[in-house]
Amino acid sequence: MNQPDAELIAASLSGQTDAFGVLVVRYQNRLYNTLVHTLGSAEDAHDVAQDAFIRAFQKLSTFEGRCAFYSWLFRIAHHCAVNHRRRNWRSTASLDAAREQAGIEPADSSDFSRPDHDLEVSERQGMVRSALQKLPDEYRTILVLREIDGLNYEEIADAIDCPIGTVRSRIHRARLELRSKLQVMLKSS
Amino acid sequence: MNDHRNHHSPAPATHELLSAYFDRETTREEAVEIERLLERSPEARQMLDDFAELSELLHELPRHTLDASFADRVVQQTKSPPNSAEVHTIPLSTRSSRFRWGVGLGLVATAAAACVIVMVAGPWGRRGGFQVAQRDQPNFATDGSPTPAMSSETEALRYAGVGDASIALQPADDSGDKSLAMRGVAAGASAAPSGAGTAPRTLGVAGGTAKAKLDGASNGQGSRIELSRDFDIRRVTAGEVVEALQTSGDDVSVVKLTVVDVQKGFKSVQLLLTTSIRTDDASKGKVAEARKFDESVGVQPEEMWALFVQAPRDQMEGILAQIQNEPEIAGVRLEPAIAADTLNQFAPEAAAQSRLGQANRRFVTNDKDAQSRRVKETLAERTAESVPPATTEKKKADVAPKSDPTAKSPPALIAAPSTPGKKLGDESQNQLSRQLALKVPMDAIEQSNRRNQISSNQADRPTAAASRAAPAQQAKDGPTTVNKPAEPSADDTMQVLIVFQQRPTPASEKARDRKPSSAPPVKKS
Incomplete structure (x- = not known):
């Protein structure tokens, strides 16, 4: 299980699909957790993660090892997520329309709506999630990659395929926007 | 303050x-x-x-995890080859030529092109010539009649790989119809059909409803894809993903189909080629050149365009893999080579000309003999530089024109070297980002395909997985030439021919319709 990614990739390319299975096990939860927070839906995250791993396997021969495997994997997942969003655009649009017409938030059917801690923590988490989901996609993704996934700027740049300067400015703007949405929660303010 | x-x-x-x-x-x-x-x-x-x-x-925020079986499910899906080379077709209901015109008219409304053919050629050394993969057999011959490869009863598109689907949707009524190429991914492990992913299939569309049928290529069972009743084909646009149910025996799976745009596909692949291949000062011009080509020529209706690319093997393998993931490309697969002689036999009558600007017009001449010589020289030159000496003589012999009774008309062969004023062989390996645009006549492709089909039936046909892994395998396995064995290229370069097919536009079909000699009979509904 401690085999380096490069060895597992080489083994996968030589036809050992079980080696790829080890890679999946290694990164599945990390990718899934990031996707849950970027997509805001556990179900969508599951679909996108599965799609991403399969595509990663199909494209494995193109991985040149110039960036971390996870960054490369997330880049694929990011594309899958974009397609997924586009695919579900209609349902999202109808959800937004319902929200606008009714002036209420639709019931959240995701895992987020099932508090497993005390009420206060749950409420706080709910507010953070809600604020996060209201960020523009590019801000939310980059902030989740940094704060929740723990990627550094270079890895983020690889993962979303953009220059480091863009990563730097987007992270800052994302923080400022999240701060304005959660102003009431911040003790220091 | x-x-x-x-x-x-x-x-x-x-x-x-x-x-x-x-x-x-x-x-x-x-x-x-x-x-x-x-x-x-x-x-x-x-x-x-x-x-x-x-x-x-x-x-x-809480951390979310997947269940333990997730990895197993993924691995299970990866065990089925994602792309393969085998193609099966099914006969569909006869359509009148009028129906086809209707399809073309529909295309204009959306600007979505219908059909993509991608042909990928391997290294000269592998099959001693162009190695070709064909995607989505064209439904139209250049003269508007059904192609010999497909009878008038057959309209076939390809379905490839694990869940990768390509489908042409062609409602039967003429009003506002359109034909769109789609590719898709079978969704989920929950209901994968028993034969899914083990072999590519060909999809056709039953006339009259927005239903598609596909054969169970791998197991002989009939399969079929059915779109939702709510699906309105007249509103679908390129890039849109639609879901359909695929049934095969007792198995049902959801297939996600993506509408693709061949014109965008052509451009994106061209861009991919020009940006993926490492450029230096000498080859930077080619990028601009390719763009110029793109802008000035574009993809004309009913034309089959080919890009010839030669690059170091490592780069080319990456490019080929990336091409498969281009959203506008319905699919890529390797097929037996187009023999150089098949292409070249048309050269004597070819009205060769370059569209790549003054610097590249070395083939432009009114002297058809000179044109022919130049085209042949180029093909021979390319062959000679790409294969070892032992096979060069044979290749040159292959290049000699041969008569072909099935040839319909003298098609045009447009060739343009990418580096002005330089012989193709002058470039070093690191500068091999040259592209040769060949306007390949459909007749040539079809003849080549037929020949290769015959040859392939006699020889061991590569498996789906082998085809997919062909670029990588070529280095290991050496030549697997069906009709012209040759050694791998000494400079470890690959040469690829990518061919695109654009369906006719309404304008071209109307124009063609006005020509009694070429237009097929039109049935009045």
Whole structure:
């Protein structure tokens, strides 16, 4: 299980699909957790993660090892997520329309709506999630990659395929926007 | 007061540095700058505190995990080859030529092109010539009649791989119909059909309804894809994903189909080729050249265009893999080579000309004999430089024109070397980003395919997985030539021919319709 990614990739390319299975096990939860927070839906995250791993396997021969495997994997997942969003655009649009017409938030059917801690923590988490989901996609993704996934700027740049300067400015703007949405929660303010 | 605050407010550029400083992503100099700012600016300190608190809040969010069987499911799906080379076709209901015109008219409304043919050629050394993969057999011959490869009863498109589907949707009624190429991914492990992913299939569309049928290529069972009743084909646009149910025996799966646009596909692949291949000063011009080609020529209706690319093997393998993931490309697969002689036999009558600008017009001449010689020379030159000496003589012999009774008309062969004033062989391996645009007549492709089909039936046909892995396998296995064995290229380069097919537009079909000699009979409904 401690085999380096490069060895597992080489083994996968030589036809050992079980080696790829080890890679999946290694990164599945990390990718899934990031996707849950970027997509805001556990179900969508599951679909996108599965799609991403399969595509990663199909494209494995193109991985040149110039960036971390996870960054490369997330880049694929990011594309899958974009397609997924586009695919579900209609349902999202109808959800937004319902929200606008009714002036209420639709019931959240995701895992987020099932508090497993005390009420206060749950409420706080709910507010953070809600604020996060209201960020523009590019801000939310980059902030989740940094704060929740723990990627550094270079890895983020690889993962979303953009220059480091863009990563730097987007992270800052994302923080400022999240701060304005959660102003009431911040003790220091 | 305000002045005081403004005085200590960080400048916008410094703002970003604050975030980077918080993430420890600043240079030493930047860190010093920020620390000075923090000393004098309460606002900056406040911002930094807020960032820390936001970070804590985000870390407090619960972590989500997948169940243990997730990896098994993924691995299970990866065990089925994602792309394969075998193609099966099914006969469909006869359509009148009028129906086809209707399809063309529909295309204009959406600007979505219908059909993509991608032919990928392997290294000369592998099969001793162009190695070709064909995707989505064209439904139209250049003269408007059904192609010999497909009877008038057959309209076939390809379905490839694990869940990769390509489908042409062709409603039966003429009004506002359109034909769109789609590719898709079978969704989920929950209901994968028993034969899914083991072999590519060909999809056709039953007339009259927006239903598609496909054969169970791998197991002989009939399969079929059915679109939702709510699906309105007249509103579908390129890039849209639609879901359909695929049934095969007792198995049902959801197939996601993506509408693709062949014109975009052509452009994106061209861009991919020009950007993926490492460029140096000598080859930078080719990028611009390719763009110029793209702008000035584009993809004309009913034309079959081919890009010839030669590049170092490592780059080419990556490119081929990437091409398969281009959203507009319905699919890529390797097929037996188009023999050089098949292409070249048309050269004597070819009205060769270059469309790539003055610098590249070395083939432009009114002397058809000279044109022919030049085309042949180029093909021979390319062959000679790409194969070892032992096979060169044979290749040159192959290049000699041969008569072909099935040839319909003298098609045009447009060839243009990518480097002005230079012989193709003059370039070093590192500068091999040359592209040769060949306007390949459909007759040539079809003849080649038929020949290859015959040859392939006699020889061991590569398996789906082998075809997919062909670029990588070529280095290991050496030549697997069906009709012209040859050794791998000594300079370890690959040569690829990518061919696209564009369906006719309404304008071209109307124009063709006005020509009684070429237009097929039109049935009045």
